[in-house]
Amino acid sequence: MSSKLLREHDSLMKSLITTAKKDRAYVVARLHRRDYYSALRRNHKLDQTEVSQDSGLGLYVFTMRGHVAFGSTNNLTTDSVQSLYKELLAAARTNEELGIGQAKEIYELKPQANLGEDALHYQHLSLLDYDLGALPPLMEKLEKFITDLNPAINVSIATDIEQDQWRIMRSDGTDVDFSVPKVRVRTAVLTLQTKAGSAQARLRYSAPTLADLETQLVDAETSIRETVSDLERQITAKSVTPGSPAMILDAALVGMIAHEALGHPAESDLVISHNSVLGDSKGHFKKGQKIAATSVNVFDHEANLTHGFHPYGAFGNVRKPVAIVKNGVLSESISDVFSANKTGVPNKNCERSEGYWAPAVPRMSNTYVEVTDHQPIGGDKSTIAAEQAQATLRASGTFKKHPSVLFIRQMTGGQVNPANGSFMFGTAFVDELTDKSITARKPVSFSGSVLAALTSISFAAGDVDTTDFGYCGKSSQTAHVTSGGNALVFLEPNSEVTVA
Amino acid sequence: MQPAAQIARYNDALKKHADVTRFRLFLSEQQAIDVGFTKQTVVGIYQPATQNQHIVLNYAIELADGRIAYGKTHPASSDPKMLINLAKTTAAPSEEPLILSPATSADPLPPLISTPGRPNGLLPALTKQASALRTALLATKAKSFEGELSAIYSNSAYLDSNGLTLESEAIRFAGRYEVNGALETSFSTRQADTVTPVLLERVAGLTDFGNALEASPTVLKKKRLPIFLANGTDLVDTFLLSQLAGNSILDGSSRFKTEDFTKHTAVAHAGFNLPFDQTRPMHQHSIRFDGQGLTGQKYDLIKDGKLTEPFCDLKSATRLGFSPRIGESSSRVALTDLPDFADISTETDSFILAFHALGVHTQNKFLGTYSLPCADSLYFEKGKLVGPVSPVITGNFFDVLKDKKTCLVRHPLFSAPMLTFVTDLTV
Numbered sequence: 001m002s003s004k005l006l007r008e009h010d011s012l013m014k015s016l017i018t019t020a021k022k023d024r025a026y027v028v029a030r031l032h033r034r035d036y037y038s039a040l041r042r043n044h045k046l047d048q049t050e051v052s053q054d055s056g057l058g059l060y061v062f063t064m065r066g067h068v069a070f071g072s073t074n075n076l077t078t079d080s081v082q083s084l085y086k087e088l089l090a091a092a093r094t095n096e097e098l099g100i101g102q103a104k105e106i107y108e109l110k111p112q113a114n115l116g117e118d119a120l121h122y123q124h125l126s127l128l129d130y131d132l133g134a135l136p137p138l139m140e141k142l143e144k145f146i147t148d149l150n151p152a153i154n155v156s157i158a159t160d161i162e163q164d165q166w167r168i169m170r171s172d173g174t175d176v177d178f179s180v181p182k183v184r185v186r187t188a189v190l191t192l193q194t195k196a197g198s199a200q201a202r203l204r205y206s207a208p209t210l211a212d213l214e215t216q217l218v219d220a221e222t223s224i225r226e227t228v229s230d231l232e233r234q235i236t237a238k239s240v241t242p243g244s245p246a247m248i249l250d251a252a253l254v255g256m257i258a259h260e261a262l263g264h265p266a267e268s269d270l271v272i273s274h275n276s277v278l279g280d281s282k283g284h285f286k287k288g289q290k291i292a293a294t295s296v297n298v299f300d301h302e303a304n305l306t307h308g309f310h311p312y313g314a315f316g317n318v319r320k321p322v323a324i325v326k327n328g329v330l331s332e333s334i335s336d337v338f339s340a341n342k343t344g345v346p347n348k349n350c351e352r353s354e355g356y357w358a359p360a361v362p363r364m365s366n367t368y369v370e371v372t373d374h375q376p377i378g379g380d381k382s383t384i385a386a387e388q389a390q391a392t393l394r395a396s397g398t399f400k401k402h403p404s405v406l407f408i409r410q411m412t413g414g415q416v417n418p419a420n421g422s423f424m425f426g427t428a429f430v431d432e433l434t435d436k437s438i439t440a441r442k443p444v445s446f447s448g449s450v451l452a453a454l455t456s457i458s459f460a461a462g463d464v465d466t467t468d469f470g471y472c473g474k475s476s477q478t479a480h481v482t483s484g485g486n487a488l489v490f491l492e493p494n495s496e497v498t499v500a
Numbered sequence: 501m502q503p504a505a506q507i508a509r510y511n512d513a514l515k516k517h518a519d520v521t522r523f524r525l526f527l528s529e530q531q532a533i534d535v536g537f538t539k540q541t542v543v544g545i546y547q548p549a550t551q552n553q554h555i556v557l558n559y560a561i562e563l564a565d566g567r568i569a570y571g572k573t574h575p576a577s578s579d580p581k582m583l584i585n586l587a588k589t590t591a592a593p594s595e596e597p598l599i600l601s602p603a604t605s606a607d608p609l610p611p612l613i614s615t616p617g618r619p620n621g622l623l624p625a626l627t628k629q630a631s632a633l634r635t636a637l638l639a640t641k642a643k644s645f646e647g648e649l650s651a652i653y654s655n656s657a658y659l660d661s662n663g664l665t666l667e668s669e670a671i672r673f674a675g676r677y678e679v680n681g682a683l684e685t686s687f688s689t690r691q692a693d694t695v696t697p698v699l700l701e702r703v704a705g706l707t708d709f710g711n712a713l714e715a716s717p718t719v720l721k722k723k724r725l726p727i728f729l730a731n732g733t734d735l736v737d738t739f740l741l742s743q744l745a746g747n748s749i750l751d752g753s754s755r756f757k758t759e760d761f762t763k764h765t766a767v768a769h770a771g772f773n774l775p776f777d778q779t780r781p782m783h784q785h786s787i788r789f790d791g792q793g794l795t796g797q798k799y800d801l802i803k804d805g806k807l808t809e810p811f812c813d814l815k816s817a818t819r820l821g822f823s824p825r826i827g828e829s830s831s832r833v834a835l836t837d838l839p840d841f842a843d844i845s846t847e848t849d850s851f852i853l854a855f856h857a858l859g860v861h862t863q864n865k866f867l868g869t870y871s872l873p874c875a876d877s878l879y880f881e882k883g884k885l886v887g888p889v890s891p892v893i894t895g896n897f898f899d900v901l902k903d904k905k906t907c908l909v910r911h912p913l914f915s916a917p918m919l920t921f922v923t924d925l926t927v
Contacts, residue, residue: 042751101543154752413862419681424859445871500871
């Protein structure tokens, strides 16, 4: 079965592969089309909309000995593509003469069959077939919902629709394609300024279709009410005392630990270049090292059409699930064919590119912590998050050992130094919980050592929630990702994990 | 075909079309060459020898019914008729007419390329230079390093329904490397063959710092010290610059209001300035014009510690009543007569030299509070290196700005200014 998408470039691709064959060169040709629509609402009205369309080709050219050059163009004519190919072939041959830029592992990739045009791999919809006029009323409705709760809150909302189509072809006959649609409230900024102080929060939602996004916003009404309440409480809240308290985190923050603190160091290009705390001095992944309790697992995989989904790696083979930590032990790396063997892990085809112009590097998709033997969440679904956390801690007897626990939720961004394993996350809301009270605090910076945070996990409650999504930056590229974990995860105090 | 010629056919069609009242067109063609290197190799698979070509047409079209369409497309895959139809389908109502640039075709524009025309042979030239850099870094026996060299050639044209036409040709050479995941240096210029010599000069100095960081950690007893932070402009950008955009003031997401600028509210001590000069000939931070047809200018965002103006695009400038400017994304390009690190540090009894504060962008810019680990730092007393430390710096950046000891300083190993300020520490 061959691809269904981007067939208008068939003759261009055919001539490229034919030419490469004559030159005894091997090509990986990645066609990519992005259609994008954004709408911005500010000062109570639709302020601006924008449409963007771009198509291009990202091309790897390998010599028979595996020396490589990469290039791209969005001038998709046969002449332009052939000209690019010739320049890249010359560069690859020069690299061969110089003995540099070798990546012969490309020849280890087996030809990939097309997975087919099912709903998971083929959600192609022309941008203009979306009901673009439905986004402005959706934003208006969201703003009204928020300002009805508190008219003093200033709301600005950015929404977008992004449709990516990929077609990846190789000299070995591989021809695969997929399309991933995203309809998002990219960010809704809620700003509350009063005489007593100021606070700001951000909401975000992502879905594959407009109808799904509308449903998500309805389902989110309870949490939006909580966010508004949290904003109001934060105005007069006091700061926490810096230190290393007992903490309970929500799925979003646990997801940040999974993504920033474990996922990045697990990327095999960082392991092999000695820039990962999860790699040894020989550039091998520290497979087999125990780094957490037996009940703690960390995975990277997305099986559904969500923000981090992409079924094939950027070189065209099926992306496989990764068990970074299994039963508390380091197991697999986020790897690709070029670094898997060298780091001592299996190849999972985890390479990604932001667009046709970008070289592929190992990236995450959906990274989450799953603590087995987790407890049920305390309280019921209608109670607010802080009360649920308090009930969970009470039910587990935690308050007897730790009379005060910080409940930290929603992250505002994170960064990790994969080389030394230190992380820093910004957080949105904090409550100090005791058996009898819930007291709002100012947001904290949550930082420390990756491995210390993982070993501090003592128990979890609730099922895994991976709805939090974001934009991960690496090598000057952005990857769409999701992350998460059990609904609540408790961390014992650890001097290497701090809040301030 | 040159960009100006490519957009000329759109210009003709849009001017004649009965449904179009105003428009702006900006076409940009770019070729970028990148060559990466690591300790393991030059031009490996993750940083291959790369050649990217990209062309885009940005448009803003006001229709007779008052709606405005904004967008980007490829000029070859679109034609004027398609573009107008797309505009009609996607345009949205607007509070005001499409605003056009106040610039004129006679405005002086800085040259940004010494020899016109796309240069050839850059890929092999940069590969050779990357090899030389890698060889120098290998000799330091660093645990790890990675970097890249790049050259970006661009050719662009702007025109609008007022008849303003602008053209630009530019080239920029840049390079960076990072040692042991901690020490990063970078440099950019419009002159060929300048980047690598500068980066090579810095190898010895960075190696010395890298070796110093490997020593046994020192215990810091003081809870408050001056710090010289290599990525300190990230703090300025996160807490200050991001809130000086006209659109942030318009939509209420900035802590500042219009009157803070009209009344020149003091946000920093009187010696703190943030001026920008986008007009310097052949300077790496100069700009001829942007997609709105605004030309590069000199302006101050902060002067003598006071807010002077927000940086506004055409729309926010009109609504707020300020001059439109080409905005800057980072304070590191601010033009300012900076003192040298060597001079300031000798006046300071004890201080921390920090190469990187982790997670600056995660901090609450609205409140101004920061708590940032600085894992790779060195502690100095009376001008002498004591040893490596890993403090967490804490405080409120808006208080830091008011302290007269806060300033940007030049350091020979870093192209971006360092920021020095007195801060609380958690150790």
